[in-house]
Amino acid sequence: MSRELFEYLLRLGDDRLVLGHRLSEWCGHAPILEEDIALANLALDLIGQASQFLALAAELEGAGRDADALAFLRGPTEFRSCLLVEQPNGDFARTIARQVLFDTAGAPLLAALTRSADARLAAIAGAAQNEVRYHVRHARGWWLRLGLGTEESHARLQSALDELWPFTAELVTPDALDRALAASGVGADLAALQPVFTRDLQGLMAQAKLQPPAPLPYPASGGRAGKHGEHLDHLLSEMQSVARAHPGASW
Amino acid sequence: MGARGRRSVRRKAALARKPQAARTEWALWEVFVQEKTGQPHEHAGSVHAPDAELALENARDTYARRGPVTSLWVVEARHISSTTPDDSPFLLGPGPAKLYRHPRFYKGAKE
Amino acid sequence: MTNAERERRFQARIDAGEKIEPKDWMPESYRRQLVRMMSQHAHSEIVGQLPEGNWITRAPSLRRKLGLLAKVQDEAGHGLYLYAAAETLGVSREDLIEALLQGEAKYSSIFNYPTLTWADIGAIGWLVDGAAILNQTMLTKCSYGPYARAMVRICKEERFHERQGYEIMRALAQGTPAQRAMAQDALNRWWWPTLMMFGPPDGDSVHNDALMAWGVKQKSNDELRQWFVDLAVPQARALPLEIPDPALRFDEATGHWQHGPIDWDEFWRVVRGGGICNRERLRARREADEEGRWVREAAEAYGEKQR
Numbered sequence A: 001m002s003r004e005l006f007e008y009l010l011r012l013g014d015d016r017l018v019l020g021h022r023l024s025e026w027c028g029h030a031p032i033l034e035e036d037i038a039l040a041n042l043a044l045d046l047i048g049q050a051s052q053f054l055a056l057a058a059e060l061e062g063a064g065r066d067a068d069a070l071a072f073l074r075g076p077t078e079f080r081s082c083l084l085v086e087q088p089n090g091d092f093a094r095t096i097a098r099q100v101l102f103d104t105a106g107a108p109l110l111a112a113l114t115r116s117a118d119a120r121l122a123a124i125a126g127a128a129q130n131e132v133r134y135h136v137r138h139a140r141g142w143w144l145r146l147g148l149g150t151e152e153s154h155a156r157l158q159s160a161l162d163e164l165w166p167f168t169a170e171l172v173t174p175d176a177l178d179r180a181l182a183a184s185g186v187g188a189d190l191a192a193l194q195p196v197f198t199r200d201l202q203g204l205m206a207q208a209k210l211q212p213p214a215p216l217p218y219p220a221s222g223g224r225a226g227k228h229g230e231h232l233d234h235l236l237s238e239m240q241s242v243a244r245a246h247p248g249a250s251w
Numbered sequence B: 001m002g003a004r005g006r007r008s009v010r011r012k013a014a015l016a017r018k019p020q021a022a023r024t025e026w027a028l029w030e031v032f033v034q035e036k037t038g039q040p041h042e043h044a045g046s047v048h049a050p051d052a053e054l055a056l057e058n059a060r061d062t063y064a065r066r067g068p069v070t071s072l073w074v075v076e077a078r079h080i081s082s083t084t085p086d087d088s089p090f091l092l093g094p095g096p097a098k099l100y101r102h103p104r105f106y107k108g109a110k111e
Numbered sequence C: 001m002t003n004a005e006r007e008r009r010f011q012a013r014i015d016a017g018e019k020i021e022p023k024d025w026m027p028e029s030y031r032r033q034l035v036r037m038m039s040q041h042a043h044s045e046i047v048g049q050l051p052e053g054n055w056i057t058r059a060p061s062l063r064r065k066l067g068l069l070a071k072v073q074d075e076a077g078h079g080l081y082l083y084a085a086a087e088t089l090g091v092s093r094e095d096l097i098e099a100l101l102q103g104e105a106k107y108s109s110i111f112n113y114p115t116l117t118w119a120d121i122g123a124i125g126w127l128v129d130g131a132a133i134l135n136q137t138m139l140t141k142c143s144y145g146p147y148a149r150a151m152v153r154i155c156k157e158e159r160f161h162e163r164q165g166y167e168i169m170r171a172l173a174q175g176t177p178a179q180r181a182m183a184q185d186a187l188n189r190w191w192w193p194t195l196m197m198f199g200p201p202d203g204d205s206v207h208n209d210a211l212m213a214w215g216v217k218q219k220s221n222d223e224l225r226q227w228f229v230d231l232a233v234p235q236a237r238a239l240p241l242e243i244p245d246p247a248l249r250f251d252e253a254t255g256h257w258q259h260g261p262i263d264w265d266e267f268w269r270v271v272r273g274g275g276i277c278n279r280e281r282l283r284a285r286r287e288a289d290e291e292g293r294w295v296r297e298a299a300e301a302y303g304e305k306q307r
Helices: A003-024 A033-061 A067-073 A092-113 A119-148 A151-167 A176-183 A190-207 A231-245 B003-017 B052-063 C003-015 C028-053 C062-087 C093-101 C118-139 C145-173 C177-196 C208-213 C221-238 C264-274 C278-291 C293-306
Strands: B027-034 B042-049 B071-076 C249-251 C256-258
Touching: A003 A033, A003 A067, A003 A092, A003 A176, A003 A231, A033 A067, A033 A119, A033 B042, A033 B052, A033 C062, A067 A231, A067 C062, A092 A119, A092 A151, A092 A190, A119 A151, A119 A190, A119 B052, A119 C293, A151 C293, A176 A190, B027 B052, B042 B052, B042 C062, B042 C145, B052 B071, B052 C062, C028 C062, C028 C093, C028 C118, C028 C145, C028 C208, C028 C278, C062 C093, C062 C145, C093 C278, C118 C145, C118 C177, C118 C221, C145 C177, C177 C221, C177 C264, C221 C256, C264 C278, C278 C293
Parallel strands: none
Antiparallel strands: B027 B042, B027 B071, C249 C256
């Protein structure tokens, strides 16, 4: 079993599981009924994608675990999600900013993975294309509404962008695992995606009349190695509480 | 007027005093759904939205969650003109039989 | 035409099974009753998101997580259909919601109860949605067109909610001893409030007669309640779980399950604000509304700039 591919699939699955979970927290609390439905839609799509990535990972591992075991029985040091997705929802501007940042990297990433040398990985990425396109459209629509709407919404979006900025580098900075898998044609070439990400984001900031945050000498990272901030543990404690309270039970 | 009547008058007055800015309601849009090509668009219901883009997305999320849907139309409700039941008898009602509109009135090739 | 004449014609249309549409003449009391019913129904859906939404972040498997999230999303959608139907009678959704948030509008009191365990999610899907389906099936024949059409849409979607709930209960009832105990406890707490959902006994119900004459209701509260009990008792036995009613017995003569006395004091206490979650439910909705204000304003401002 390719240990590397297993790790890579965890990254893809964990990102979407954590982000989907965060979005699901809005259910019943969104700014308007229509957006309650829209955010739940995004959450469902992401958790669905996560389930597929984790199921494939579990199968490759061949150790008798399934997607649920990976989702509900691993601790924070075993999660491979990026730091961006575990950030709390904050206000609606923060949630939209997080979504736009994630999708601006995630959409090209999944598009590239549709050409993966691993047919099954390519299939999952392919199946997600329509969903991802919709997420991009929806989140960017709100990015513009908030950026160009009122002074208050603009200020909130600027603030959100400034606070989440440190977590963007991790999305497009390749490590040894990324490079190894890209070389074999299985993974995406993050180094090639980086200029696309930067260019797209610059365009989005300009459209919304946002100030690009200053470049950071020490952007945050560590999620891919299981070194998370304090948020993930709280998130997982809640998410896994019922499953862990009944070991071996089926639901 | 009982207690409930007085309360409702007070509330109506309170709402009337609300300045325009305090109301944040988005416009009402009517949604028409076409399930398959070849079929007409049918009225499905309405959504609230501040612009056409979000109206389409909201309509998709609300009325097209369970397929099949091939096409969606959204129209601001205020742009729809309709007949009223008072108009209907003279505008829409069946007049005396106007046979010249029906195929049976005319002789076909074989008759 | 005199008002009396108009009312006679209106009633004749109802009796002939015709649908009343938004621009048709209707008695003011019919309009008021329908706005009340549809808005209460809509409020129930959106308040109902909260007790179940409480467990989305703790759903114990990916499948259950997806299922519950989809269900709660549907509830928002149903609220939307129903507000849309109510708006056809000339009220605005914003005004209706304002009334709810001010504590002036009612919603189904069942949602004032807390969800204390994962099993509550199963119980709600099975019992509460099961009860709602009966009511909603009846309402698909309602005389007011937009309400009837909204009900058809809702009924199609509601089926999966009830099935999902029952499936959750079955997995628990046939699971570990701890799971079984959790399920039985949930049933114990949700059974009686569900029976109360159908409203006070026919003799005590204020709106019943007018609504039945107008073709808005086709079955009385007691008839619906009996229909529900007859369906639910065998379902409970199949799990198997015990219904918390020592007086429950099958009446051979009528073919119905006779249930024990309902504690109507409890019902009125909760309806009038004495339930554990009454204040919390409204507070949560108020907060969402207030915190969402700047978002709605921004979208409106942006929309204006585009025009």
